[in-house]
Amino acid sequence: MKDIAIQVINFSHFYGQQPSLKNINLDIYRGEILGIIGPARSGKSTFLTCLNRLNDLIPGSRVSGKILIDGLDIYQPEVDVAALRRRLGMVFATPVPLPMSIYDNVAFGPRLQGQTDRQKLDRLVEDCLDKAGLWAEVKDRLKTSALKLSGGQQQRLCLARVLALKPEYILLDEPTSGLDPISTMKIEATLRLLKKDYTIILVTNNTKQAARVADRTAFFLMGELIEVDETEIIFTRPSDKRTENYIEGKFG
Amino acid sequence: MIRPKPNDRLIRLSLLTVALTAITVLAVITIFIFEQGLPVMVKYGLKNFLFGQDWYPSEKSFGLLPMIVGSLLVTLGALLIGVPLGLASAIFLTEFSSRRLSRLLKPVFELLAGIPSVVYGFLGLMFLVPFIRENLGGPGLSVLAASIILGIMILPTIISISIDSIRAVPDSYREGSIALGATKWQTVRMVVLPAARSGLVAGIILGMGRAIGETMAVIMVAGNAADLPASWLAPVRTLTSNIALEMAYASGEHRQALFATGVVLFVIIMILNFLANLAARKQSGR
Amino acid sequence: MKTKFRLKPRAEQKVVRFFLYFLTSVAILVLVFILVVILKNGLPQLSLEFLTKNPAHMGKEGGIFSTIVATIYLTFIALLVATPLGVGTAIYLTEYTFEGKVTRIIRFGAECLAGIPSIIFGLFGFILFVTKLKFGWSILSGGLTLAFMVLPTIIRTSEEAIKSVPAAYRLVSYSLGSTRWQTVTRVVLPSAAPGIVTGVILSIGRSIGETAAVIFTAGSALRLPSSIFSSARTMSVHFYILAREGISMSKAYGTAAVLVIAILLINIVTYYLMSKYISRTSPE
Numbered sequence: 001m002k003d004i005a006i007q008v009i010n011f012s013h014f015y016g017q018q019p020s021l022k023n024i025n026l027d028i029y030r031g032e033i034l035g036i037i038g039p040a041r042s043g044k045s046t047f048l049t050c051l052n053r054l055n056d057l058i059p060g061s062r063v064s065g066k067i068l069i070d071g072l073d074i075y076q077p078e079v080d081v082a083a084l085r086r087r088l089g090m091v092f093a094t095p096v097p098l099p100m101s102i103y104d105n106v107a108f109g110p111r112l113q114g115q116t117d118r119q120k121l122d123r124l125v126e127d128c129l130d131k132a133g134l135w136a137e138v139k140d141r142l143k144t145s146a147l148k149l150s151g152g153q154q155q156r157l158c159l160a161r162v163l164a165l166k167p168e169y170i171l172l173d174e175p176t177s178g179l180d181p182i183s184t185m186k187i188e189a190t191l192r193l194l195k196k197d198y199t200i201i202l203v204t205n206n207t208k209q210a211a212r213v214a215d216r217t218a219f220f221l222m223g224e225l226i227e228v229d230e231t232e233i234i235f236t237r238p239s240d241k242r243t244e245n246y247i248e249g250k251f252g
Numbered sequence: 253m254i255r256p257k258p259n260d261r262l263i264r265l266s267l268l269t270v271a272l273t274a275i276t277v278l279a280v281i282t283i284f285i286f287e288q289g290l291p292v293m294v295k296y297g298l299k300n301f302l303f304g305q306d307w308y309p310s311e312k313s314f315g316l317l318p319m320i321v322g323s324l325l326v327t328l329g330a331l332l333i334g335v336p337l338g339l340a341s342a343i344f345l346t347e348f349s350s351r352r353l354s355r356l357l358k359p360v361f362e363l364l365a366g367i368p369s370v371v372y373g374f375l376g377l378m379f380l381v382p383f384i385r386e387n388l389g390g391p392g393l394s395v396l397a398a399s400i401i402l403g404i405m406i407l408p409t410i411i412s413i414s415i416d417s418i419r420a421v422p423d424s425y426r427e428g429s430i431a432l433g434a435t436k437w438q439t440v441r442m443v444v445l446p447a448a449r450s451g452l453v454a455g456i457i458l459g460m461g462r463a464i465g466e467t468m469a470v471i472m473v474a475g476n477a478a479d480l481p482a483s484w485l486a487p488v489r490t491l492t493s494n495i496a497l498e499m500a501y502a503s504g505e506h507r508q509a510l511f512a513t514g515v516v517l518f519v520i521i522m523i524l525n526f527l528a529n530l531a532a533r534k535q536s537g538r
Numbered sequence: 539m540k541t542k543f544r545l546k547p548r549a550e551q552k553v554v555r556f557f558l559y560f561l562t563s564v565a566i567l568v569l570v571f572i573l574v575v576i577l578k579n580g581l582p583q584l585s586l587e588f589l590t591k592n593p594a595h596m597g598k599e600g601g602i603f604s605t606i607v608a609t610i611y612l613t614f615i616a617l618l619v620a621t622p623l624g625v626g627t628a629i630y631l632t633e634y635t636f637e638g639k640v641t642r643i644i645r646f647g648a649e650c651l652a653g654i655p656s657i658i659f660g661l662f663g664f665i666l667f668v669t670k671l672k673f674g675w676s677i678l679s680g681g682l683t684l685a686f687m688v689l690p691t692i693i694r695t696s697e698e699a700i701k702s703v704p705a706a707y708r709l710v711s712y713s714l715g716s717t718r719w720q721t722v723t724r725v726v727l728p729s730a731a732p733g734i735v736t737g738v739i740l741s742i743g744r745s746i747g748e749t750a751a752v753i754f755t756a757g758s759a760l761r762l763p764s765s766i767f768s769s770a771r772t773m774s775v776h777f778y779i780l781a782r783e784g785i786s787m788s789k790a791y792g793t794a795a796v797l798v799i800a801i802l803l804i805n806i807v808t809y810y811l812m813s814k815y816i817s818r819t820s821p822e
Contacts (some may be wrong), residue, residue: 054713059636086715096706099729109714112724158710165715263719264634270626274693275647277686281654281662342746348558357566359809364569364667366740368747370634371794375572377781393602405566411565437551458653465655468748468778492657494752499664499754500680524821525653 005030005169005199006051010111011065013043013050020046022223023065031160032226033191033200035214035231043091043223044203048171052088053081071170086113089162092110093174095144095154102129102138105146105157109165111164124164132160133190152183159190170194176209188213207247211235219243254537272415285518301512307478308500309506318431318480322395322488323464323517325481326474329399330463335456337403338410346418347412347440349519358415365408373472376401377535381473390485398488401469413458417451418444450534457528461521467492491517544654580795583788589796593760597776600784602793603763608677611763613745613755615681616688621738623685624692625727628734631693633722633781644694652690656751659687663755675769680756687751689740695740699733700726732811739811743804746797749774773797 006028012022021043028034032103036044049055050063053074067074074084086109088231107115108126115121125142129135134156138149146157155175160172172191176184191200191213210217211231216226219240227240238244296314304315318491344355345458376397385392421444429439445452475487476497489497495510495517502510545553546757591601629650631641663683673679703726711721727734749772757769758779771779773793 018565052713054709057709057712082715082717085713090713092706092710093712094706096710098707098710098725108711108724111714112714112720161714260718267626267630267634268640269681270623271630271644272647273623274627274651274689275643277689278647278650278654280666281658284662284665285658288661296733337561337565340558341565344558344562348555348561348634357562358806360566360569362809363802363805364572365566366743366747367572368749368774368797368801368806370747370749370774370781371572371576371798374777374781374790374794375575378787379575409566435551437549437554438547461653461655465653465657467655467657472778472782491654495657495661496750496753499661511549511661514658518658521655521658524648528653529649 003030004028005070006166007064007066007068009068011050011067011216012063013046013055014060014062014064020223021050024225026203026218026225026228028199029216030199031195032215033195033202033213034228035210035217036201036203036220037079037205037210037246038220040205041222042220044220047172047220048090048173048201048203051169052085052090053079055086056081061103079203082112085172086165087167088169088171089165089167090171091141091155091158091162091173093177094237095151095158095178097146097149097154097157099147101143102146102149102157103142106160106164108161108171125160128163129157131163131190131194132156133186134160152179152186155179155183155187156190159187161192169201172200172204174203174205177205184209188235207235221246264395282518285511285514288508289513289515292505292508293512295505300460302516304481306367307494309509311507314512315511316491316494318478318493319489319491319513320516321427321480322465322474323486323490323492323520324468326396326398326402326490327460327463329395329484330402331456331460333400333403334406334410334459334463338455338459339414340454341407342411342414342418343440343445346415347436347444361408361411362407364404365412367536369405369466369469370472372401372405373469376473384485388485390483391475391487393473393486393487395474395481395488398474398490399468401473402463402466405466405469406462409462410455410459413454414448417448417455418450420451421447444454450531454528454531457524457531461524461528464490464517464520465492467496471496491520573802576791576794576798579791580793580798581786583759583792588792592762593673593776593789596785597760597780597789602773602776602789602796603772604760605771605776605793606796608756608763609746609772609774611677611766611770612681612684612772613742613765614687615677616684616745617738617741619682619685620689620692620741624689624737625734627689627693628696628700629726631697633718633726648690648693651686651803652694652730656687656748659683659751660754662686663751673761674767675755675757676767677756677763677770680752680768680770680772681766683751684745684748687748688744691741691744692734692737695737696730696734699730699737702733703729732814736808736811739804739808743801746772746800746804747774748772749778753778768778 004027008024008026010035011024012020035048037042043087047243051067055061063075098108103125106128107121110121110124126135129138134153137153149157176187188209194200202214214231216228217231217234219226219234221242226242227238233245234243301314301316303317305317306313306315307318308436345357380397380400381392384394395482425443425447426439429443470490471493474490474493476489476493478489481488491513494513499510541584588601589606590603592604593602594600627644631644633642663679667673667679667682668675678795707725707729708721711725716724752772753775756772758771758775759769763770772798777790777793780786780793
């Protein structure tokens with residue numbers, strides 16, 4: 001009944017000899033928000049970069065096992081990495097607007113694809129900024145530098161930039177870690193709205209955020225997936241002692 | 253989503269080809285200079301070339317000793333003038349001057365580096381040479397004149413590299429020394445300069461390379477007599493000037509002998525490059 | 539035992555400070571002297587006629603128009619060749635490979651090339667372009683020789699500029715589905731542009747001022763060059779010949795003034811670009 005979108009099978013990742021993800025098995029369902037929690041350096045961010053193969057850029061990075069996205073093994077050599085990354089848009093922990101205008105930031109992805117039609121771009125930029133909840137704040141200064149926005153605005157811009165890719169999946173790597181509570185709230189509200197169109201994987205160092213937003217939650221520890229279940233179950237009656245300890249704030 | 257991507261490979265390959273230009277040019281230069289210069293060296297004997305004192309190309313006498321000695325002398329002279337001035341300026345700018353002053357002066361030295369060498373030579377010819385002739389004697393065109401001009405010309409090299417290596421010394425060293433009650437100068441002398449030593453040496457060696465390799469400025473002020481100079485006030489001919497002076501009309505073995513001069517110069521420069529590299533690596537390795 | 543004369547540390551510092559002041563002043567005075575002498579003697583020679591008339595009677599009369607044209611041609615060719623090669627090398631070194639044997643060899647080549655005296659470049663250009671490739675003494679031969687001479691400068695400045703582009707920009711660009719080449723052309727190069735331009739401008743300065751490498755490759759014909767295969771005399775070479783052969787000291791000063799003003803302008807532009815660049819890349 002549940003539609004499996006991403007299948008992670010016996011997947012491990014290494015930096016040089018050091019394993020950073022150990023034998024992960026995980027199914028991600030279409031249309032859900034999967035929260036990933038765990039202490040620092042538990043491998044949760046690495047897991048995200050394995051899904052869109054950004055880890056390819058790091059020297060000494062190596063994987064074993066399989067990740068199937070809609071049935072396609074993404075670590076086959078023939079996979080077009082750029083196309084893969086467009087399907088799995090990613091938002092990073094610190095907002096990184098490229099040094100260009102707000103408009104150009106959002107239009108960056110479509111333009112890579114060869115989109116030059118001014119009207120289509122205009123519409124797309126407005127649409128994505130609107131979905132990311134930023135349109136009202138910036139509509140009069142689209143041509144100004146994106147570096148002039150506040151931190152919260154920058155992060156919503158990054159989200160809009162990802163939406164402009166028309167991705168199927170959105171990967172978020174601690175997207176609110178540097179933001180104030182109000183900006184965080186705005187982003188969380190946006191994520192709930194986006195859920196109906198996208199499958200969202202949200203890595204967060206804030207367990208409460210997972211509890212607020214995620215349908216299911218996975219707990220990572222030292223490169224291992226300890227358990228994954230409905231968010232409510234993870235937060236009320238986890239099956240592993242370590243999950244319970246982490247959620248109760250005993251470590252991490 | 254699956255699609256071959258030959259583009260990236262092609263681009264990488266073309267960029268690699270482009271990136272190999274520098275080393276290729278270096279190889280081609282080496283091959284050409286040696287190809288042209290070696291045969292005549294072998295024919296007349298390496299010893300006669302390097303230690304022969306007579307340069308009479310029309311009589312097939314190709315002794316390079318006066319030019320080798322000349323190059324070394326003017327370089328030594330340039331170092332005697334350029335190193336104290338350069339180091340002093342670098343120390344002053346990094347450790348003793350206000351931030352504003354050093355920001356004002358840095359472009360001044362960069363400008364000094366940008367002025368064409370012929371301009372230096374010309375001013376040497378117009379002012380320095382007559383000054384030496386009238387006050388110290390001799391023809392004025394001399395080892396001394398060449399040394400002074402070269403000393404000034406290598407200043408920017410020495411200053412900018414010294415500044416970089418002094419700046420690279422961590423501030424914690426200075427703070428540690430000041431905290432122990434040392435004065436600023438004691439700190440500089442006993443902590444900063446020793447820590448920056450390799451970088452300073454690299455700068456001096458590079459300046460030396462510039463002095464040995466300089467041509468036009470030297471030709472204009474050195475007098476260019478192909479004899480061993482008897483004193484600081486005697487005219488002198490360097491390896492570079494030897495090439496530049498005669499290249500325009502030389503042919504046959506004479507031209508080859510000029511390339512042989514290039515070989516000697518090339519070898520000296522390579523040794524200096526190697527030493528500078530070694531020194532620079534030592535600094536960054538710390 | 540301690541009979542050696544020693545200053546107290548404070549006094550010693552004062553002496554040293556004075557000494558450093560003095561030596562630095564000497565270095566600065568030299569520069570001021572050069573500028574003042576050249577401009578004082580050269581500026582009176584400058585006129586529209588001097589800049590727009592060709593030299594006559596070996597340069598004794600007339601202006602320096604043909605040498606200005608030759609200098610511009612030569613510099614243009616040098617940079618046309620050296621800029622893509624240098625920037626391409628820098629892109630390869632920073633974006634397309636990891637540090638290893640190949641990068642070490644490439645860097646070694648560039649470093650050695652940077653240390654080679656211009657007269658050796660002159661010999662090389664003479665053999666390769668003038669003789670073997672039969673370009674003769676020409677703007678093309680001179681321009682290509684200069685190109686290889688300034689190549690290391692462009693490689694080094696471009697590499698530094700590219701390295702100073704934040705890694706996060708690249709990561710973002712890749713994550714948005716760009717290929718390596720798209721990342722380079724749309725994100726890295728625009729951000730590094732001021733630094734790269736600075737290197738190119740410095741190279742223009744070096745090309746304008748070079749004499750030894752040019753005189754044996756481009757020759758010293760005074761005519762207005764008609765094509766890239768014409769022999770031509772640049773300003774520096776013209777100045778050298780005027781001064782060394784004692785043809786006309788006043789014309790020599792005039793030519794030197796034009797050279798020095800050009801170099802001054804180049805330095806000012808570079809400085810302006812650099813300060814703009816630094817203020818843009820540093821926070822706030």
